[in-house]
Amino acid sequence: MTTADTFTRADIENYPFPLSRDQYRYSTNVEPAGRPVSTAAGGWGDRRVQIDRHYRHELDERARILARDPSRAQCLPHMAPAAWDAMLTLMRDLATDYPESMHLDRDLINDNTFRWRNDLLDIDDTFTFGDASTLPTGPLDYICGQIQEDVVLLDQREGQLWGDAGVVTFAADWSFGFDIGMSFLQIHGPVPRVHSEKIITRAHDFLLRLEPGQSYRRTNWTLTVDGKLDTATETYPEWGRDRRTLADGPLEDVGQRLFLRTEVQHLIRLPHSGAVMFLIRTYLLPLAAVATVDSWADRLYRVLEDLPLDMAEYKGLARTRGPALRWLSTFGGVTP
Numbered sequence: 001m002t003t004a005d006t007f008t009r010a011d012i013e014n015y016p017f018p019l020s021r022d023q024y025r026y027s028t029n030v031e032p033a034g035r036p037v038s039t040a041a042g043g044w045g046d047r048r049v050q051i052d053r054h055y056r057h058e059l060d061e062r063a064r065i066l067a068r069d070p071s072r073a074q075c076l077p078h079m080a081p082a083a084w085d086a087m088l089t090l091m092r093d094l095a096t097d098y099p100e101s102m103h104l105d106r107d108l109i110n111d112n113t114f115r116w117r118n119d120l121l122d123i124d125d126t127f128t129f130g131d132a133s134t135l136p137t138g139p140l141d142y143i144c145g146q147i148q149e150d151v152v153l154l155d156q157r158e159g160q161l162w163g164d165a166g167v168v169t170f171a172a173d174w175s176f177g178f179d180i181g182m183s184f185l186q187i188h189g190p191v192p193r194v195h196s197e198k199i200i201t202r203a204h205d206f207l208l209r210l211e212p213g214q215s216y217r218r219t220n221w222t223l224t225v226d227g228k229l230d231t232a233t234e235t236y237p238e239w240g241r242d243r244r245t246l247a248d249g250p251l252e253d254v255g256q257r258l259f260l261r262t263e264v265q266h267l268i269r270l271p272h273s274g275a276v277m278f279l280i281r282t283y284l285l286p287l288a289a290v291a292t293v294d295s296w297a298d299r300l301y302r303v304l305e306d307l308p309l310d311m312a313e314y315k316g317l318a319r320t321r322g323p324a325l326r327w328l329s330t331f332g333g334v335t336p
Ligand code: HEM
Pocket: 026, 027, 028, 029, 030, 152, 154, 163, 173, 174, 175, 179, 187, 188, 190, 191, 194, 199, 200, 203, 218, 220, 221, 222, 267, 278, 314, 315
């Protein structure tokens, strides 16, 4: 569990605050990846893969979750080439963006052989691309042990995208084990409104046309109690009761216990396999920290107050929206 006390100024300055208007509705909200975004507190967005202060904690958390529930990491057999492609793409990103600690070197004689060094984790491995016997684990598991992002790989065939591989330990109220092998349209089946408004079919058409090497991003958000990264369907008995204890507990505690959860999601067409790589990076910030930025507290209040019931219920805010609004207006400096 991440507690509010472990958050610092840097977390606020780099927080990808996701709300750009006082009213939030679903849309096909995609924009090119890699463009820096300024916020009222600082900025974010110059990299597709982000390493921050929580690196070790989140990787430990991922390892703990996987040890308990291996269904969170799966790769259907036909996705092996995509998994290698994903690993190499992520290594190249890391080596470019973090040259002081991440290094990828290609062998001068055998150009399928690479040396990978991650100084943050003391990793120094040499592998042959496509040869599973040269890595300690499968390529997707290997690289997901070194990044904070969750990953889903989508195969494109028969004019559709299929979620056929991934490592997802920090799902926001869904189950990767249930969704594996489903089409993009099936995966979004439970989301209200998006079908009548054609948001998902438009997103699907957009993704089908992504060119190799192109990448886009979008954000999504919800509220999470007690800073839990793992709010997958499988662990609902653990995190579901937190919502009740928050709603029944003292209002003063809400600023420390309730977190704005933002996902920065990247959509990347992999260059060799043609698969689409979907990265989901989860950022948590307690309301007490959100409220240090006046415009964020005010914006969150307006959005929560306005959010239609079906969207609030789907986002799992039925019990937490009321306490969030009361805390923001009582302690967070917001005038209703
Ligand atoms: C442009 C691309 C995309 C758009 C516009 C989009 C849109 C959405 C929206 C609006 C929601 C509801 C979120 C909420 O209320 O908090 C959602 C949920 C979800 N999305 Fe996407 N999405 C996109 C890409 C993807 C991709 C590539 C995957 C890959 C697996 C994915 C997997 C999911 C899952 C698993 C859920 C939760 C569904 C559930 O409740 O079971 N999305 N998406």
